Amino acid sequence: MTETARPIIQIQNVSKRFGKVTAVDNVSLDINAGEFFVLLGPSGCGKTTLLRMIAGFELPTEGRILIDGQDMAGIPPNKRPVNMVFQSYAVFPHMSVADNVAYGLKIAGVKGGEVKDRVAEALELVKLGGFETRMPDQMSGGQRQRVALARSLVMRPKVLLLDEPLSALDAKLRAQMQFELSELQEKVGITFVTVTHDQDEALSMACRIGVINKGEVAQLATPSDLYEYPANRFVADFVGSVNIFEGKLTLDEPDKAAVDCPGLGKVYLNHGVTGPHGADVWVALRPEKIYLHVPGEGKAVKAAAQDAPDGYNFARGKIKGMSYLGDITLFEIELETGARIRVSRPNLSRHDQEDFTWDDKVSMHWRADSPVVLLG
Amino acid sequence: MALFSRSPIAPLEYSRTLWMRLWVGAVMVFLYAPLIVLMIFSFNDSKRNVVWRGFTTKYYEKALGNDQLVEALLNSLTIAALATIASLLLGAVAAVMLWRFRFPLKGAVDGTISLPIIVPEICLGVAFLMFFAAVGWPTDLVWPFNLGAITIAHITFCFPFVTMVVRSRLASFNREQEEAAKDLGASEWQVFRDVLIPHIRPALVAGALLSFTLSLDDFVITYFTSGPDTITFPVKVYSMVRFSVTPEVNAASTLLIILTVILTFIALKLQGVKAIAETH
Numbered sequence: 001m002t003e004t005a006r007p008i009i010q011i012q013n014v015s016k017r018f019g020k021v022t023a024v025d026n027v028s029l030d031i032n033a034g035e036f037f038v039l040l041g042p043s044g045c046g047k048t049t050l051l052r053m054i055a056g057f058e059l060p061t062e063g064r065i066l067i068d069g070q071d072m073a074g075i076p077p078n079k080r081p082v083n084m085v086f087q088s089y090a091v092f093p094h095m096s097v098a099d100n101v102a103y104g105l106k107i108a109g110v111k112g113g114e115v116k117d118r119v120a121e122a123l124e125l126v127k128l129g130g131f132e133t134r135m136p137d138q139m140s141g142g143q144r145q146r147v148a149l150a151r152s153l154v155m156r157p158k159v160l161l162l163d164e165p166l167s168a169l170d171a172k173l174r175a176q177m178q179f180e181l182s183e184l185q186e187k188v189g190i191t192f193v194t195v196t197h198d199q200d201e202a203l204s205m206a207c208r209i210g211v212i213n214k215g216e217v218a219q220l221a222t223p224s225d226l227y228e229y230p231a232n233r234f235v236a237d238f239v240g241s242v243n244i245f246e247g248k249l250t251l252d253e254p255d256k257a258a259v260d261c262p263g264l265g266k267v268y269l270n271h272g273v274t275g276p277h278g279a280d281v282w283v284a285l286r287p288e289k290i291y292l293h294v295p296g297e298g299k300a301v302k303a304a305a306q307d308a309p310d311g312y313n314f315a316r317g318k319i320k321g322m323s324y325l326g327d328i329t330l331f332e333i334e335l336e337t338g339a340r341i342r343v344s345r346p347n348l349s350r351h352d353q354e355d356f357t358w359d360d361k362v363s364m365h366w367r368a369d370s371p372v373v374l375l376g
Numbered sequence: 377m378a379l380f381s382r383s384p385i386a387p388l389e390y391s392r393t394l395w396m397r398l399w400v401g402a403v404m405v406f407l408y409a410p411l412i413v414l415m416i417f418s419f420n421d422s423k424r425n426v427v428w429r430g431f432t433t434k435y436y437e438k439a440l441g442n443d444q445l446v447e448a449l450l451n452s453l454t455i456a457a458l459a460t461i462a463s464l465l466l467g468a469v470a471a472v473m474l475w476r477f478r479f480p481l482k483g484a485v486d487g488t489i490s491l492p493i494i495v496p497e498i499c500l501g502v503a504f505l506m507f508f509a510a511v512g513w514p515t516d517l518v519w520p521f522n523l524g525a526i527t528i529a530h531i532t533f534c535f536p537f538v539t540m541v542v543r544s545r546l547a548s549f550n551r552e553q554e555e556a557a558k559d560l561g562a563s564e565w566q567v568f569r570d571v572l573i574p575h576i577r578p579a580l581v582a583g584a585l586l587s588f589t590l591s592l593d594d595f596v597i598t599y600f601t602s603g604p605d606t607i608t609f610p611v612k613v614y615s616m617v618r619f620s621v622t623p624e625v626n627a628a629s630t631l632l633i634i635l636t637v638i639l640t641f642i643a644l645k646l647q648g649v650k651a652i653a654e655t656h
Contacts, residue, residue, distance in 0.1 A: 057555055078561045090556035094574040103570070104560030148556075155560065 014063035025215035041212035263339035418626035448612035467538025501600035538583035545579035585643035
């Protein structure tokens with residue numbers, strides 16, 4: 001990351017309509033030089049359309065896109081200083097790996113000797129050295145993706161666009177490529193803009209994430225801010241797993257706040273939320289931030305939850321569902337109010353999963369800095 | 377026998393059941409027996425060519441020494457070559473246009489482009505006869521310009537086949553490849569040359585060979601459009617048969633069959649191998 005954030009891509013009030021359908025709705029965002037930016041959203045949210053507008057394959061209905069300060073209006077894709085890695089990789093099947101990678105350089109009129117050096121360098125970068133004469137049909141999906149990457153990187157673009165780069169890979173390879181893409185991005189220092197619907201992918205690779213919902217930017221934040229400080233219910237729900245309860249704001253001061261949730265109980269926060277008093281709000285609580293106890297251990301519960309006044313941040317219920325996932329166990333608990341809540345519990349010892357079973361009565365508490373109050 | 381000693385026949389292994397084999401065998405006999413008889417009798421040492429009188433290759437020499445027959449073959453090959461080139465250009469351009477662009481009356485063009493394949497050949501033949509008479513097409517041109525009428529007629533029924541095979545090949549084209557090329561700086565023309573043409577190459581080869589064999593074989597339409605100086609090979613063979621079926625006719629026909637089979641084989645081979653290599 002650069003010390004002084006300089007925007008390399010400026011998207012200004014961009015809208016895109018296909019007939020009556022609005023795919024992108026008045027989006028404005030800046031992507032900084034050298035950062036790994038991820039556009040995250042459910043399928044059909046307009047994130048790919050946004051990426052294709054940057055590449056020049058779609059034209060904005062309204063607004064403008066600037067790349068490195070230059071307005072891209074009227075500039076066709078083949079004249080833009082960006083390159084794209086396509087979802088299907090789109091490696092040319094009739095060309096060898098070296099010819100694929102050299103294609104853009106040859107079009108640009110780069111001399112033979114330099115082409116050879118740069119192709120070798122690019123293939124080395126994506127760990128495909130020695131594959132020059134291979135044909136694409138002799139390679140695996142992961143290797144073809146590397147060819148597509150090398151083919152784009154060899155052009156030394158100002159921005160590299162990646163459309164769902166990992167969606168076609170199996171789980172193990174995907175985890176490895178997430179890591180490798182981040183590493184590669186740091187090495188070449190080119191701005192990466194990736195589109196994905198996979199939150200794990202976004203959280204693990206991005207410097208910053210733009211969450212897109214229904215053509216609009218729902219939140220723009222770093223991965224940890226996005227997860228810990230979601231701006232609205234959509235983001236809280238889309239990124240990670242969350243319990244959301246409706247409630248009324250009963251107390252809102254600079255250093256504390258309280259929400260009365262009919263489903264969950266009384267929730268206490270150790271910071272203000274600056275919302276209108278008595279307003280309808282939502283409380284989001286992540287499953288891993290809830291502690292589970294056997295009901296008899298009342299004292300222990302109280303001791304752990306002492307950052308909140310009596311009767312706050314505490315609930316009782318009955319285990320209705322359980323799934324053991326190895327590293328954690330996921331519980332579905334029916335509260336005394338009738339509402340359901342999801343709680344995850346790390347299996348810190350090899351016998352932890354034996355602590356609870358179906359229909360067990362349990363108590364739970366959470367810390368005063370765990371709940372997030374959402375106004376929208 | 378191997379037929380009985382192998383593993384039991386699985387439910388869907390129809391090709392290994394006896395009745396299926398007999399059926400396939402019968403089909404093969406009905407399809408190919410006449411051709412095989414024709415080929416065998418081209419070596420018959422008999423003028424009447426009804427009963428086998430011994431082996432000879434003299435009728436091949438005779439056929440190849442028959443100036444009219446050789447001239448007819450030369451005409452046929454020339455027409456086939458010209459018709460193939462024109463059909464390839466016309467057919468491929470039509471296929472790409474119908475696949476890529478929207479234009480007025482596209483539906484009408486799409487619907488009528490294969491009409492020359494559907495319309496009975498005899499109708500097409502008569503239509504051409506009347507058309508060339510109506511426009512006063514000159515018949516006294518020097519070779520090879522006197523083949524113009526036949527060539528035009530052949531292009532008419534050949535190019536829809538090219539359009540058909542090229543279009544089916546285009547259906548499997550991944551548009552992201554086109555975008556990838558553009559993304560790397562290619563112009564429309566460079567995309568066409570470097571990405572689209574290589575993709576449809578197997579279809580172009582198949583279409584060309586298809587056109588060539590269709591043109592070479594055609595009798596009905598050619599019969600109506602040929603003049604006294606523009607006899608093609610099939611028309612010449614027909615006129616020879618009208619006098620008597622000598623082994624010379626068999627020999628000439630055998631040569632034509634072999635030529636056709638070789639070209640068809642190459643067409644299938646090229647299309648098949650390439651298509652398989654590129655889809656995986």
